[in-house]
Amino acid sequence: MLTGKLLKIIRVNRELPQKELAEMLGVHQSYITQMETGKKPITKNMDKKIKEVLNLTEENVIAAFSLFMSTK
Template sequence: MQRFDLKRFRIDRELTQKELAELLMCKQNYISNIENGIKPISKEKLDILQSKFGDISKYYSDISPKQNTVLKEVTPEDFMFAGADAFSRQVVKMMNDKLIAPYGMLVEKDKEIERLNRLIGRLQNEIEELKKGSAQTGNPAECANAV
């Protein structure tokens, strides 16, 4: 069984995940999933790489299904920190994508909206007062005839 080493290919070509995603017309997390072994790279994506960069055969490696992998011993504390780190990265990504906002920012925006609503109210009152004033002094000729 063979696996394409997308990460090594990308690094050798001095491409970022974002740049490679644009080239392959996919999302950056798809590239990350391939590099982390979560998803295999599709034949269509390999065809795109082949057509853009020529021979890519040196980035294939054999993977034995019986390959023994030694796992690092993980303490509950390590596991907790890894989860907290992943959560933090996800929250930052959601803020960057404007899906969520920090609470403090929401409070500031609410205050700004309240201030602007008060200003709008004052301006509407001023407009009404000006309309009343101009209605009272509507036709100067009529005012002169009334005297």
């Protein structure tokens, strides 16, 4: 399951603006901001939709997690 921090790492790594991701997901940009900052949880349905829209595999998520951990 994605976290907001992982979502941001993946999005930034792909040079994808929040606005564009929001349009791809059919949500408002502020919702992306809220998920990335932890103000709104990423639901199971949204997690699935994000992975589908961004064509994410578990390997991508693990790589993003590794990148996140290396920046701590």
